[in-house]
Amino acid sequence: MRHFLWLIDYTKEEIKEILSIGFEIKKETKAGVFKPYLKNKQLAMIFEKSSTRTRVSFEVGINQLGGNGIFLSSRDIQLGRGEPIKDTARVISSMADLVMIRTFGQERLEEFAKYSKVPVINGLTDLCHPVQLLADIMTMIEFEKFDFDKPSQTTVAYVGDGNNMANSWVVSASKLGFNLKIATPKGYEVDDFIQKKAFEFAKESKAKIEFLYDPKEAVREADVVTTDTWVSMGQEEEKEKRIKDFKGFEVDKNLMSLAKKDALFLHCLPAYRGYEVSEEVFEEHAEEIFTEAENRLHAQKGLMVWLEKQQKN
Numbered sequence: 001m002r003h004f005l006w007l008i009d010y011t012k013e014e015i016k017e018i019l020s021i022g023f024e025i026k027k028e029t030k031a032g033v034f035k036p037y038l039k040n041k042q043l044a045m046i047f048e049k050s051s052t053r054t055r056v057s058f059e060v061g062i063n064q065l066g067g068n069g070i071f072l073s074s075r076d077i078q079l080g081r082g083e084p085i086k087d088t089a090r091v092i093s094s095m096a097d098l099v100m101i102r103t104f105g106q107e108r109l110e111e112f113a114k115y116s117k118v119p120v121i122n123g124l125t126d127l128c129h130p131v132q133l134l135a136d137i138m139t140m141i142e143f144e145k146f147d148f149d150k151p152s153q154t155t156v157a158y159v160g161d162g163n164n165m166a167n168s169w170v171v172s173a174s175k176l177g178f179n180l181k182i183a184t185p186k187g188y189e190v191d192d193f194i195q196k197k198a199f200e201f202a203k204e205s206k207a208k209i210e211f212l213y214d215p216k217e218a219v220r221e222a223d224v225v226t227t228d229t230w231v232s233m234g235q236e237e238e239k240e241k242r243i244k245d246f247k248g249f250e251v252d253k254n255l256m257s258l259a260k261k262d263a264l265f266l267h268c269l270p271a272y273r274g275y276e277v278s279e280e281v282f283e284e285h286a287e288e289i290f291t292e293a294e295n296r297l298h299a300q301k302g303l304m305v306w307l308e309k310q311q312k313n
């Protein structure tokens with residue numbers, strides 16, 4: 001049995017397999033064909049943080065695959081009143097076939113997975129957001145900005161906070177072999193542990209990963225530019241300080257003009273215009289941004305079907 005806790009546990013081949021199932025099912029879905037790949041399977045979805053995309057994409061996804069999604073907010077279940085995560089895991093995994101969790105510390109997710117009898121999917125933690133990266137890679141492929149066979153032709157620039165999204169981009173680049181330039185303000189760098197791991201994987205994948213402090217240097221000649229909120233869920237009290245510290249890190253027209261002419265702009269959403277991205281850049285790139293959001297549905301269907309297949313093997 002496999003869990004999907006972070007991309008560090010996944011090979012390039014496995015990511016490719018998951019996405020190829022996702023692409024196939026996307027094609028079927030667009031043609032109005034809904035095959036019951038996960039007939040009668042129950043997906044429990046535990047949310048300790050807010051969500052729009054993750055909730056809707058997993059719930060619609062499992063329903064379209066012939067299964068059923070159960071939305072569990074920690075505000076309503078005993079977990080939120082202090083029931084241990086390991087007991088919650090033992091109970092839920094005795095009834096459901098798959099579990100998705102959105103929580104704070106990665107260790108909470110790992111504790112759940114340790115006691116779960118069924119595959120557990122990371123729906124975002126403070127450390128990483130691997131399902132978002134599945135959708136982002138799918139989007140880069142669709143817009144012809146990434147090819148699994150020629151990864152070194154792609155350069156992605158990430159501008160902003162060294163947060164869960166930045167960590168996920170770093171791990172993805174290091175596994176898949178594309179180049180990545182990350183620019184963060186001082187004090188907001190990507191985790192040392194993630195940097196170390198990435199350099200280790202990059203030896204094999206040949207990815208070139210650079211950690212910078214200058215957004216211009218990062219964006220220059222990039223094929224894809226991406227960013228994320230400066231204030232992640234759980235950091236609300238730091239908002240004022242962060243807005244000051246991130247001055248100069250907004251992806252605006254001037255910054256975007258340094259990237260390749262036809263560069264994509266991706267954002268996992270929700271986006272805060274006037275902070276990490278300007279209204280102008282956002283609206284100019286709405287097509288790829290909302291394809292990226294929709295691809296959460298298709299990529300995660302690929303993931304759920306793939307995880308189920310591993311159970312049978």
Ligand code: CP
Nearest residue numbers: 051052053054268269
């Ligand atoms: N990108 C993303 O995970 O969005 P939600 O927080 O709305 O789920």
Ligand code: NVA
Nearest residue numbers: 163228232233268269
């Ligand atoms: N970094 C953001 C991502 C939201 C999808 C957060 O953790 O709030």
